[in-house]
Amino acid sequence: MTRLGQVFLGMILIFLYTPIFVLMAMGFNESELYELPFKFSTRWYSALSTNTELLTSGFNSIVLAVITAIGTLAALALSRRTFRGRSLLQLLLLPPIAIPWLITGTAC
Amino acid sequence: MFWSGSAVRSKRNSKLPVNFIVPTEGAIVWVDGLAVATGAPNPEGAAAFINWMIDPKFYIEWATKVGAPASANSKALATLPADDLSAQVHKPEYMVSKNVMSAMPDERREAFNNLWQEVKAFYAE
Amino acid sequence: MPSKATPQRALKGARILPQWVSTTALLLPAYGWLSLADFLPLLTMFLFSFMNKTPMGKAPIEFTLRHYRAFIDQPYLVKIAANTLLMGLWTTLTCAVLGFLAALALVRCTTGARRETLLILILLPFWTNGLVRVFSWTMVLRENGFLDNLWHWIAPTAGSIAILYSREAIVIGLVHGYLPYRIITCYIALVTIDDAIIGAAQSLGARWWVILTKILIPLAAPGLISGAVLTFVPVIGSFMEPRILGGKVGVTMGTVIEDQFTQAFNWPLGASLSFTLLAVTLAIFATFSGILRRGTGGTA
Numbered sequence: 001m002t003r004l005g006q007v008f009l010g011m012i013l014i015f016l017y018t019p020i021f022v023l024m025a026m027g028f029n030e031s032e033l034y035e036l037p038f039k040f041s042t043r044w045y046s047a048l049s050t051n052t053e054l055l056t057s058g059f060n061s062i063v064l065a066v067i068t069a070i071g072t073l074a075a076l077a078l079s080r081r082t083f084r085g086r087s088l089l090q091l092l093l094l095p096p097i098a099i100p101w102l103i104t105g106t107a108c
Numbered sequence: 109m110f111w112s113g114s115a116v117r118s119k120r121n122s123k124l125p126v127n128f129i130v131p132t133e134g135a136i137v138w139v140d141g142l143a144v145a146t147g148a149p150n151p152e153g154a155a156a157f158i159n160w161m162i163d164p165k166f167y168i169e170w171a172t173k174v175g176a177p178a179s180a181n182s183k184a185l186a187t188l189p190a191d192d193l194s195a196q197v198h199k200p201e202y203m204v205s206k207n208v209m210s211a212m213p214d215e216r217r218e219a220f221n222n223l224w225q226e227v228k229a230f231y232a233e
Numbered sequence: 234m235p236s237k238a239t240p241q242r243a244l245k246g247a248r249i250l251p252q253w254v255s256t257t258a259l260l261l262p263a264y265g266w267l268s269l270a271d272f273l274p275l276l277t278m279f280l281f282s283f284m285n286k287t288p289m290g291k292a293p294i295e296f297t298l299r300h301y302r303a304f305i306d307q308p309y310l311v312k313i314a315a316n317t318l319l320m321g322l323w324t325t326l327t328c329a330v331l332g333f334l335a336a337l338a339l340v341r342c343t344t345g346a347r348r349e350t351l352l353i354l355i356l357l358p359f360w361t362n363g364l365v366r367v368f369s370w371t372m373v374l375r376e377n378g379f380l381d382n383l384w385h386w387i388a389p390t391a392g393s394i395a396i397l398y399s400r401e402a403i404v405i406g407l408v409h410g411y412l413p414y415r416i417i418t419c420y421i422a423l424v425t426i427d428d429a430i431i432g433a434a435q436s437l438g439a440r441w442w443v444i445l446t447k448i449l450i451p452l453a454a455p456g457l458i459s460g461a462v463l464t465f466v467p468v469i470g471s472f473m474e475p476r477i478l479g480g481k482v483g484v485t486m487g488t489v490i491e492d493q494f495t496q497a498f499n500w501p502l503g504a505s506l507s508f509t510l511l512a513v514t515l516a517i518f519a520t521f522s523g524i525l526r527r528g529t530g531g532t533a
Contacts, residue, residue: 233312
């Protein structure tokens with residue numbers, strides 16, 4: 001039984017990582033259209049290192065990711081405390097998930 | 109269905125077995141425009157950019173190396189090799205069947221979009 | 234899970250302010266941000282959904298309910314909505330089964346450092362961008378892609394197994410996106426179950442399916458349900474996965490709504506469709522939670 005569980009977990013990991021590894025490999029592929037067979041090249045990485053616009057947007061993304069930590073605080077309060085209006089606050093979390101994010105972005 | 113520029117790219121750069129034709133029933137044609145907004149901070153720069161975009165020298169490079177839409181500047185279009193797909197877009201026999209897309213009233217645009225959505229939904233089944 | 238006694242004792246010693254102050258302090262940043270970045274724009278969109286046209290330019294604005302009649306005026310939308318709900322159901326179900334089994338395997342079949350490594354490996358795909366992950370599936374699933382090549386290497390004479398641009402491809406992409414999340418929620422629900430309960434059941438002669446259906450699933454139910462909600466709800470509004478992995482068949486409520494915003498420039502219709510979708514989702518969960526509450530005797 002233990003063996004079976006471990007094999008299953010291995011299969012899950014293969015499922016999760018196959019596209020990511022294929023993508024990583026394609027970063028080193030010569031063709032710009034992800035054509036196979038594979039031909040090794042570092043041209044895309046050298047293109048990235050000189051593209052300041054892409055690097056700036058990468059940095060902005062990191063800043064945004066750090067901001068999302070404030071969600072953890074609210075999660076602490078919602079799970080550890082009971083107070084009046086807790087269910088309402090929890091219910092309010094649904095619309096932002098349910099409505100396609102593009103719309104919220106457009107409205108901003 | 110394809111844009112002529114994408115068809116050029118697919119045929120020449122990616123060597124895909126595609127061709128560009130305009131069906132006898134007609135096709136939709138539209139013109140992308142470049143304009144300078146009133147009170148823009150740098151109108152000279154904008155004008156220089158527009159001139160560069162329609163310049164035959166830039167156009168031939170764009171069209172042959174990347175794959176561009178057919179230019180509205182006839183001088184630029186004349187620089188293309190005769191077998192280039194974009195050079196064929198303005199053929200007289202095509203011009204008669206094309207409908208030029210222009211601004212339309214909101215109601216008609218909404219009906220048009222809903223119909224297009226229905227077509228896509230039909231072919232998704 | 235630390236024992237409950239320690240933090241409470243620590244709190245009691247240090248309590249100078251009443252508890253509601255700290256609760257508010259914890260909630261304020263997130264809900265403040267949500268008000269600004271989510272609730273306010275969504276309220277604006279709700280207002281837009283009653284307008285006759287996108288409020289831009291100088292044209293006068295009239296208020297109308299006609300966009301909420303879209304499902305009657307354009308009956309093909311009902312079919313799209315049904316397909317979308319089906320896609321959400323398949324994704325949620327696949328995620329539920331795979332996620333629960335993976336979490337169970339983590340809890341019962343791994344220990345210590347190995348389990349921690351596995352948990353990190355499961356979470357790591359989350360660090361890559363969603364669009365990138367969806368796009369990478371096109372390279373795996375398409376004709377002459379990774380899987381197809383692998384298959385031809387094993388069975389050179391067999392036909393292609395490429396399934397890009399199909400409903401299955403969409404579900405695969407969506408499951409890939411939400412599975413790590415589901416494994417973690419199931420894991421948290423399962424890891425808190427006391428081993429002694431299972432030991433007791435086993436010593437009393439309970440078979441594995443009895444343990445599964447009478448102990449593990451009921452005790453993990455809150456985690457399973459919240460995981461299901463957090464998969465189903467965003468999946469039925471998704472448009473990236475259907476568009477990229479579905480091609481021609483990728484027409485869902487998400488893509489229809491996106492079209493209204495990005496191509497048709499009909500924000501009122503797009504907004505009203507979104508709020509209709511939200512209402513349908515809430516109705517489904519209201520029904521669903523009622524059934525569950527009755528089924529588990531009010532514990533869920």
